[in-house]
Structures are given as C-alpha cells and as structure tokens.
Amino acid sequence: MSASAAQRATESTSMPASDRVRLRRIPDRGHHDRSTIDAIIDASMFGTVAFSYEGQPYALPTNIWREGDRLYWHASRGSRMVRATIGAPVCVSVFLVDQLVLGRSAMHHSVNYRSVVVLGTGHLVTDPAEVEASLEALIESLYPGRWAQLRPMSDKERKQTAVMYVDLDEASAKIRDTGVGDDPGDETWPAWGGVIPVRQVLGIPEPDAFVPSGVVPPDLRPR
Amino acid sequence: MSASAAQRATESTSMPASDRVRLRRIPDRGHHDRSTIDAIIDASMFGTVAFSYEGQPYALPTNIWREGDRLYWHASRGSRMVRATIGAPVCVSVFLVDQLVLGRSAMHHSVNYRSVVVLGTGHLVTDPAEVEASLEALIESLYPGRWAQLRPMSDKERKQTAVMYVDLDEASAKIRDTGVGDDPGDETWPAWGGVIPVRQVLGIPEPDAFVPSGVVPPDLRPR
Incomplete structure (x- = not known):
C-alpha cells in the first residue's frame, strides 16, 4: 500500500459482513x-463491472x-453499460496478483492475490461540477499533479461522460x-x-511528436 | 502472441457477431x-466470471x-459460484493492459489494451477423467511440462474440483x-x-524449504 493510498484510506471501520x-x-x-x-482498491487501476441486461450477466473491465465511501467508474453517456447500471444491482471487483504458488500436486497450485468484491446499486453522477471533480480524482489517482497541466474540460466533454459509482457499504x-x-507427505515429492x-x-x-523539449512525463502514483 | 499460443489457436474463423x-x-x-x-485468451492467466444469483450480479476473478472452442475456469464443488453458473447465463471477460495513453485533455487519457468478452451458458465437467485432463491443460498452460512432475491426482481431488466452461461461440x-x-489544436498545449x-x-x-538441490523451477509459458 502506498503512502498516498494510506493517507486517503478511510479510517478503519469494521463493516457488518452481509450474507x-x-x-x-x-x-x-x-x-x-x-x-x-480501501488499500486494495487504491492499489488497483482497473476493475470489472458486472451487471445484468435482458437476463444476461456482463463483466466489463474498466478504470x-x-x-x-464510493467506488467510481466511467463510460460514454448512452452506452448499454450505463443504461443497464443506473439504479440497478451491480458488482465491481478488483484483483491484484502478487505471486504464483507452486505445490507438488495440482491441487496445491495457487495464487497469492488481493481482491475486493463490492455489491450495490449503480448511481450516475449528474451534476456537471461533480462529474469534473470525479474525473479530476481519476486523473490524480493515476498521475498526481497532472490535472492542473491539462487543457480544461469543455461543457460538451462534461456532458459526454457518464461517471458512475457504487457505495462501499457492502464489500x-x-x-x-x-x-x-x-499435503502432509507431499513435501518430499521431487518437484520444485x-x-x-x-x-x-x-x-x-x-x-508523441508534439512534446516540447523540457516537458517531462508525470510521475505515476506509487502503488 | 507466443508461438505456443499461436500453435494452439483455432484456425481463424469469422464468427457472426451476435447483437x-x-x-x-x-x-x-x-x-x-x-x-x-484465442490469442488474447491464451495470453491471459486470469479472467472474471460474471453470473447472477438471486437477482444480484457477481464478478469473481479467477484462473x-x-x-x-471452450473457455474454462474452476472452483470448489458446492461453492455458490458453481451452483449459480451451471446451466445459467454467464459472462467471462479477460483484460490485458499494454500502455497508458496520456493526452493533453482529460478526455484523451486512455489505455491501450486487449480484452475479450464471452457470453454463454456455464457447463460443469462431470467425467472425472475429463476433470483431470482439463486441470492438466490448466497447469500446462501456465507451466509447460510440469504436470508429469507432480504427485498424481487422487480420486478425492478429482471429485472436489468443479471444472466449468463456456463455449466460445458468442465472443x-x-x-x-x-x-x-x-483534439485538433490541443497538440501544442504544454503538457506531456x-x-x-x-x-x-x-x-x-x-x-520453499523442501526443494532438493538440483531441482529447478519450471519455465513459464511465454505470453
């Protein structure tokens, strides 16, 4: 967990685990x-949003x-993903792989990982100022300090982007x-x-071809 | 795409794209x-399986x-994921990130990636020999040559493991x-x-502590 993620982490509260x-x-x-x-979410650039549409579950990878207390993603206004997730049950999962684990039997091959699963209702951010603030949080979560360097958002851009979220109260x-x-006894089996x-x-x-000399790439947030 | 993945790739067939x-x-x-x-799936160790259970979509990361023509995953027999996916509509997605893309406006930040979304019905492999053959394919897909080095599977292990698949005909x-x-005109904006x-x-x-001298770790399949 990076220092910045730690700073941003909500104070530890033990949630009642729903069934x-x-x-x-x-x-x-x-x-x-x-x-x-929070620490696992903050270490993840990407996640998968699941929703149902006409009886079919979908799992779409996204930023x-x-x-x-909110987990955000974004999409184009008018996309099926947005139409299908506003006010609807959704699941967002993130998954970070840390190590492959190799035992001496097939069953004891595993993976060391950190994952989070969030259940809830999809909400659309409708206030244009809130849309912009959320996208600023996204850019800053990836590239601290970059927002202030960018060409400011236009009204049209604020309207094109659907920012969605789910509350983190069932995760x-x-x-x-x-x-x-x-298994006991397998340790001496002659496999690594x-x-x-x-x-x-x-x-x-x-x-790209247009970067003036002296303009350097942003530092990425450590994860 | 690795050579072995190329060899295993099904001959190119243009699927009719369902709506x-x-x-x-x-x-x-x-x-x-x-x-x-196939090439994107073969380059992916992990994916996300989406299904619905009591009206709630779930997205669970897994191998x-x-x-x-089949995309496989596995789970414990008796798990909710298995009960909820046998004969039910599922979606499996994989997602590989290749590059972060940084434009001069928030809207033109993007990601270069390869992803696959598969829709279909979850099927359980029931024949114990087929369960074992599928798990062999999993181990070999990660660590070529390793299966023959492992302690053989037991009957109990074959029964504990649920191997599931979805056909690749809607993907x-x-x-x-x-x-x-x-955007035209933004190239000269002074951001990287x-x-x-x-x-x-x-x-x-x-x-681990039990590897005899001279026993080396497996080569991983290039991806």
Whole structure:
C-alpha cells in the first residue's frame, strides 16, 4: 500500500459482513474492514463491472477509482453499460496478483492475490461540477499533479461522460499471502515447490511528436 | 502472441457477431475472428466470471484457460459460484493492459489494451477423467511440462474440483493499440503527451524449504 493510498484510506471501520459478501470458503482469507478494502482498491487501476441486461450477466473491465465511501467508474453517456447500471444491482471487483504458488500436486497450485468484491446499486453522477471533480480524482489517482497541466474540460466533454459509482457499504476483501500448502507427505515429492513473484511494471515513457523539449512525463502514483 | 499460443489457436474463423457482443461504440476496436479472440485468451492467466444469483450480479476473478472452442475456469464443488453458473447465463471477460495513453485533455487519457468478452451458458465437467485432463491443460498452460512432475491426482481431488466452461461461440475482442488521439489544436498545449508501457513481469522464483538441490523451477509459458 502506498503512502498516498494510506493517507486517503478511510479510517478503519469494521463493516457488518452481509450474507452476500461474507467469505464462506476458507474464511481466513476474508476481510471486511474498510482500511483493507480501501488499500486494495487504491492499489488497483482497473476493475470489472458486472451487471445484468435482458437476463444476461456482463463483466466489463474498466478504470476504477475511489473517493471516500464510493467506488467510481466511467463510460460514454448512452452506452448499454450505463443504461443497464443506473439504479440497478451491480458488482465491481478488483484483483491484484502478487505471486504464483507452486505445490507438488495440482491441487496445491495457487495464487497469492488481493481482491475486493463490492455489491450495490449503480448511481450516475449528474451534476456537471461533480462529474469534473470525479474525473479530476481519476486523473490524480493515476498521475498526481497532472490535472492542473491539462487543457480544461469543455461543457460538451462534461456532458459526454457518464461517471458512475457504487457505495462501499457492502464489500469484502480476499487475500492469500502464504506459501505452498502441500499435503502432509507431499513435501518430499521431487518437484520444485515455492512461489514466483508477479508484478506490474511501467516501461520508459514514449512521448508523441508534439512534446516540447523540457516537458517531462508525470510521475505515476506509487502503488 | 507466443508461438505456443499461436500453435494452439483455432484456425481463424469469422464468427457472426451476435447483437449482444457486437461492438457499437468505436466499432473499429472490435474483433470477432477466433484467432484474435484465442490469442488474447491464451495470453491471459486470469479472467472474471460474471453470473447472477438471486437477482444480484457477481464478478469473481479467477484462473481461466482455453482448450479448443471452450473457455474454462474452476472452483470448489458446492461453492455458490458453481451452483449459480451451471446451466445459467454467464459472462467471462479477460483484460490485458499494454500502455497508458496520456493526452493533453482529460478526455484523451486512455489505455491501450486487449480484452475479450464471452457470453454463454456455464457447463460443469462431470467425467472425472475429463476433470483431470482439463486441470492438466490448466497447469500446462501456465507451466509447460510440469504436470508429469507432480504427485498424481487422487480420486478425492478429482471429485472436489468443479471444472466449468463456456463455449466460445458468442465472443468479441476489443483492442486499442494506437497513440494519443488529442483534439485538433490541443497538440501544442504544454503538457506531456505519449504512452507509458505497462507489463506484467515475473520475479525470481523463491523455493520453499523442501526443494532438493538440483531441482529447478519450471519455465513459464511465454505470453
């Protein structure tokens, strides 16, 4: 968890786990405190928004960001995703992979990860000033300090963008962060066992043809 | 696309795009040919399975893998995810991020990515031999050659694991792989513009306490 994410994390509150988000299987991996949930969301650039449309579930990957007690995403006004999620039940999940876990049997291959699942109702931000403030929060969540450098938003742009959110009051986190859990007796099986770290890394920024000399890329928020 | 993924890719067939998976917004980004869809799935270790349960959509991240015309995932027998997806409409999405795209206005910040959305019906693999063959395909999709090194599966393990799949006959891919798309006139705005590569990388394998000397970690399949 980065320092900035820590600063932004809501004070830890233990939410009552609803039946729908309580971890039933391997409950030790479940977490319902907001500080854990917020930290995982704040470390995620992307998530998946699930909704139903004409009886068919959809899972669409998208940018997500958090402000206080809300988890946000955005889409084009008039898109099916927006029409299908306003006032409707939605689920947003995020998933960060930390390590691959290799045991000596197929069953004990696993992954160390941090995930959050949020259930709730999709809300559309309608006030143009609030739309702009939310998009500023998105840009700043990715590239601190960048908003002030950008060409200001136009009225038309504010109207084109649908900013959506779900409240964070029904959510759970799931974390696996242990080593190999082989069955007793399997440890001596002659296959390699252990973990392999997985990380998302950024490469060297590639400026387009119009960047004046001396203008440098933004620092990305550490995650 | 890795060589092995290319070998495993089904011969390119242009699927008729159903209304449910046809890309409406920015249709240039849409792809409906199986070779494109298969390559993105084969490059993905993880996906998100969406389903509905008691009127609530869920989006759960999980391992996914492909064999021929099927996209597979697995879960514990008796889990809610399995009960809710057998014979039910599901959606599985995968999402690979390649670059962050930074324009001079908020609206022209974007992401270069490859994604696939599959719609269909969840099927449970019931034949124990087929369960084992599918899990072998999963392990081999991650760690080529590893299956033969593992302690063989037990009958109990074959019964504990629910292997699920959806047919790949209603699917679409979406790809953004271009540069900054600033509005005319914005190019000279004095903010940095360009792309920042994003990659998932593996770290140095960390053996557990039981690995005999000379036993090396598996090579991971290139993606």
